[in-house]
Amino acid sequence: MAGTSTVLEDSSLLSRLDRALLPIERVMALLSGLAAFSLMFLAAYSVSAREFFEKPLLGYVDYIEALMPLIAIMGVSYVQRSGTHIRMDIIVGAMRGRVLWFVELVMVLLILVLMIALVWGAWAHFDRSFDCARPLCSRDSSIDISMPLWPSKLLVPIAFVVLCARLVLQAVGYARALWLNLDRPVAVPLIQSVAAQARAEADALEGAD
Amino acid sequence: MDPITIGLWTTGGMLCLVFLGMRVAFAAGLAGFVGLVWLRWNGFDYAPERFGKAVEISVKIAGQVPHSKVSAHALSLIPTFILIGYLAYYAKLTTALFDAAKKWIAWVPGGLAVSTVFSTAGFAAVSGASVATAAVFARIAIPEMLKIGYNKQFAAGVVAAGGTLASLIPPSAILVIYAIIVEQDVGKLLLAGFIPGAFSAFVYAVLIIGIAVIFKNVGPPVGGFTWRERLVALPPALPIVAVVVIIIFFVYNPFGDAWGTPTEGGAVGAFIVFLMALYRGMRLSELKDALIETAKLTVMIFTIIWGVLIYVRFLGFADLPGAFSDWITSLTVSPMLILICILLAYAVLGMFMDAIGMLLLTLPVVYPAVMALNGGEFVSAEDSAFGMSGPMCAIWFGILVVKMAEFCLITPPIGLNCFVVAGVRDDLSVQDVFKGVTPFFIADAITIALLVAFPAIVLWLPSLA
Amino acid sequence: TFALEAAATEWNVSVWGKRRAFTEHVEKLAELVSEKTNGEFTMNISYGGLSKNRENLDGISIGAFEMAQFCAGYHRDKNRVITVLELPFLGVENLEQEVAVASAVYQHPAAIEEMEQWNAKLLMTSPMPQYNIVGTGEPKTKLSDFEGMRVRATGGLGKAFESVGGVPTSVTATEAYQAMESGVVDTVAFAQHAHLSFGTINQADWWTANLNPGTVNCPVVVNIDAYDSLSDDHRAALESSIPEALDHYLANYAELLERWDSVLEEKGVQKVEIAPDVIEEFRAAAADPARDAWIADMEAQGIPGQELYDLVVKTLADAKGGS
Numbered sequence A: 001m002a003g004t005s006t007v008l009e010d011s012s013l014l015s016r017l018d019r020a021l022l023p024i025e026r027v028m029a030l031l032s033g034l035a036a037f038s039l040m041f042l043a044a045y046s047v048s049a050r051e052f053f054e055k056p057l058l059g060y061v062d063y064i065e066a067l068m069p070l071i072a073i074m075g076v077s078y079v080q081r082s083g084t085h086i087r088m089d090i091i092v093g094a095m096r097g098r099v100l101w102f103v104e105l106v107m108v109l110l111i112l113v114l115m116i117a118l119v120w121g122a123w124a125h126f127d128r129s130f131d132c133a134r135p136l137c138s139r140d141s142s143i144d145i146s147m148p149l150w151p152s153k154l155l156v157p158i159a160f161v162v163l164c165a166r167l168v169l170q171a172v173g174y175a176r177a178l179w180l181n182l183d184r185p186v187a188v189p190l191i192q193s194v195a196a197q198a199r200a201e202a203d204a205l206e207g208a209d
Numbered sequence B: 001m002d003p004i005t006i007g008l009w010t011t012g013g014m015l016c017l018v019f020l021g022m023r024v025a026f027a028a029g030l031a032g033f034v035g036l037v038w039l040r041w042n043g044f045d046y047a048p049e050r051f052g053k054a055v056e057i058s059v060k061i062a063g064q065v066p067h068s069k070v071s072a073h074a075l076s077l078i079p080t081f082i083l084i085g086y087l088a089y090y091a092k093l094t095t096a097l098f099d100a101a102k103k104w105i106a107w108v109p110g111g112l113a114v115s116t117v118f119s120t121a122g123f124a125a126v127s128g129a130s131v132a133t134a135a136v137f138a139r140i141a142i143p144e145m146l147k148i149g150y151n152k153q154f155a156a157g158v159v160a161a162g163g164t165l166a167s168l169i170p171p172s173a174i175l176v177i178y179a180i181i182v183e184q185d186v187g188k189l190l191l192a193g194f195i196p197g198a199f200s201a202f203v204y205a206v207l208i209i210g211i212a213v214i215f216k217n218v219g220p221p222v223g224g225f226t227w228r229e230r231l232v233a234l235p236p237a238l239p240i241v242a243v244v245v246i247i248i249f250f251v252y253n254p255f256g257d258a259w260g261t262p263t264e265g266g267a268v269g270a271f272i273v274f275l276m277a278l279y280r281g282m283r284l285s286e287l288k289d290a291l292i293e294t295a296k297l298t299v300m301i302f303t304i305i306w307g308v309l310i311y312v313r314f315l316g317f318a319d320l321p322g323a324f325s326d327w328i329t330s331l332t333v334s335p336m337l338i339l340i341c342i343l344l345a346y347a348v349l350g351m352f353m354d355a356i357g358m359l360l361l362t363l364p365v366v367y368p369a370v371m372a373l374n375g376g377e378f379v380s381a382e383d384s385a386f387g388m389s390g391p392m393c394a395i396w397f398g399i400l401v402v403k404m405a406e407f408c409l410i411t412p413p414i415g416l417n418c419f420v421v422a423g424v425r426d427d428l429s430v431q432d433v434f435k436g437v438t439p440f441f442i443a444d445a446i447t448i449a450l451l452v453a454f455p456a457i458v459l460w461l462p463s464l465a
Numbered sequence C: 001t002f003a004l005e006a007a008a009t010e011w012n013v014s015v016w017g018k019r020r021a022f023t024e025h026v027e028k029l030a031e032l033v034s035e036k037t038n039g040e041f042t043m044n045i046s047y048g049g050l051s052k053n054r055e056n057l058d059g060i061s062i063g064a065f066e067m068a069q070f071c072a073g074y075h076r077d078k079n080r081v082i083t084v085l086e087l088p089f090l091g092v093e094n095l096e097q098e099v100a101v102a103s104a105v106y107q108h109p110a111a112i113e114e115m116e117q118w119n120a121k122l123l124m125t126s127p128m129p130q131y132n133i134v135g136t137g138e139p140k141t142k143l144s145d146f147e148g149m150r151v152r153a154t155g156g157l158g159k160a161f162e163s164v165g166g167v168p169t170s171v172t173a174t175e176a177y178q179a180m181e182s183g184v185v186d187t188v189a190f191a192q193h194a195h196l197s198f199g200t201i202n203q204a205d206w207w208t209a210n211l212n213p214g215t216v217n218c219p220v221v222v223n224i225d226a227y228d229s230l231s232d233d234h235r236a237a238l239e240s241s242i243p244e245a246l247d248h249y250l251a252n253y254a255e256l257l258e259r260w261d262s263v264l265e266e267k268g269v270q271k272v273e274i275a276p277d278v279i280e281e282f283r284a285a286a287a288d289p290a291r292d293a294w295i296a297d298m299e300a301q302g303i304p305g306q307e308l309y310d311l312v313v314k315t316l317a318d319a320k321g322g323s
């Protein structure tokens, strides 16, 4: 499931850029978490307003639907940085050295192609809903309370641009490892054995006990 | 070229990328995007000057999907269910549960193992994720079992198997995902998971007691708790009961009107566990960690969701699912045999793949085929192949595949729960855990066979609601 | 065979849900067009496979598919002009009148211009009967009964109930049944076919036969580029099939409405007739302010709101006079 990988650091420019991007990604992930947290209060408020005060929250569904992209997409780059997006590493896990870096590089470049396309497409999706000649710049609105949809749609290309930046850094990292035939390159998530990965995951929970 | 052929090539390419190790979400998204371009350019007869237009249209179709698909009210259950699990951990509900289970039921043969199974089942009622459950109980339950002389492989197997219960017993992220993909009522599916989940726990318990009776040295009973001790152990575990009652009553209230929608129920349940965690002294830094961890898991799941849905959008234009279900229904083999073959295919695929990835990648094609086998979405129970109406078949198949996915968490070579348990304990190798989990493997096979043979176990509760 | 292939036109059509009364004109249109062109011009109708229903207009604008259906109330800011047809208490009595007023508005330059921004051309409406409400408990027969009523009604209709003290409560159509069962809402406003397909009729104790508070407007549109690139024969086949497709829709819906009374009886749902003076009171409280606000809002955005409203009123009067 959620794999946790290690990212090594040193004083190279690449590693510094990696660490410069990380706080941005972390804040975006925290925003995702906070938005998930706020769902809880929104529902508790909505239920009690309805049951105890006979005054349901108008636009409840609209608010949640506007929040969902924040919850679901903002942290996408943070997850890529830590290598948490799931994959089957039974084959890639058996690779070593230049073969491994080559395969990783090709896969990161393919993902980059997809994400550049999606930045363009997600921006176009936002752009269709945005027209500042109109009230609130709104050219698309929600079903119940006619709330403008463009702010929620804008979150997606923003999150994807950050992911593209992360992918460029990882591509450079893998290319460097391939070129210099490095053993443990910086700025890319390194595969751990499945067991070590499980250990790291368990440790993450342990810290809280 | 005909769209079905393009669909097959693209799907094959995607599977290659997935097996090669590309992150599942992006492999699916890329396959979908490339497929859309190919299909469109094919429609333009591969005219070179229209390639740009084909790309532009495809980019815009694919670029809609992430926002469009994640902004659905019902999907808000997933982050809520994940958050509940983390908060429950900080509310120290896990230790409280195990303690209570031990004091009440450890007197039976194999007592501590049975207590472990029931407390993992209890924790499953607040946790949406199986792996987390296994990790937590590996730390709490295994040392206690070893202390009184349990076989260590067996103790590890109990925890690895018990952990799987979290995906079936609501709240369950994976059931919500199934409901969204196949567009069925989330509430009824969650309700449907309850009895098969409890049933699985029951089968595990019977198995453990049987083993303990036959092999005297496997797991001695633990007695000597006073009634006072037992009663004192109960209150700390009570919030779990509150959460279970709330989620169930928001979906289905046996005594009258349900209290609301499942999404509201999940959120109110999380709120109660949050209050409990505050009461138990959760610090701000811990809350921040819980939120980051929730975000990581949520975003990971949603990335697969939108990635796969880009691929599904392409499938919609290529109409591959339609062609596949036409093919399946044209076979002259009995529908039940085909269903069993599909489940076996999941067992094989699940040996190598993550459960969520596996379901998301296959359901868009397999689900319509299974529904067609039964006689279509609107078929009545009398006219159907499996003796149940369309919506009931959707629920039944959902529970079956989720149970298959759980089964895959303990099967070699990639049984994730076994790795997690071995990872937590220095003294256990992965082979040890796989050895210890083998009996549960058989128990799961029996459970699945019973769920196939007696659909009423799954369908009784949702048919009331 | 090359010449034959070159002449072939295949359109993707995006609708949603399941095949039902609401999509019968699209199904019929596809059938007629194919018949008239000897199978050269075909339409693949996809129920939800190509787009989310609220993004069908986006799909048309992208060129993802050639034809689609959507409802104005899903996204008022995308289609401000035709929301005039969703104003409460316009006084439309039957589907024939609904078709007449919708066609008039669809031909208005403001509507054509706004749809052109989406690269869309309005082809025909999907006439919906009035969104009468089903409810649980005691029937609501007086205006004061609407006070605090939790009603599932969207858009202009929701606003109308709000103006007499009701509380519009957002649940999606698919959640409506459960929301009613759980008491999240106590009334639901739908057309008859939706009360049947979403099961709200099974929860209901009563149905208002003559409240007629308004309806939603759901056009079928085509991508302008695709329309323009049709051969003359194919375009003629398409255009000439529209009236036939609508006739089929009306006949099919009429059958459903005929069954409606027996459905009510079978489910034990009471048919409530609201007194004319109560309806008049409701209309005064809901319709007039909503209309004035709508016109002012549109005029402020440079859309001829008054003209559009007058067009609806006049067309409706003509349709009533004619029938």
Ligand code: NA
Pocket: B123, B124, B125, B126, B127, B128, B129, B165, B166, B167, B168, B169, B170, B171, B172
């Ligand atoms: Na669970």
Ligand code: NA
Pocket: B350, B351, B352, B353, B408, B409, B410, B411, B412, B413, B414, B415, B416
């Ligand atoms: Na496995």
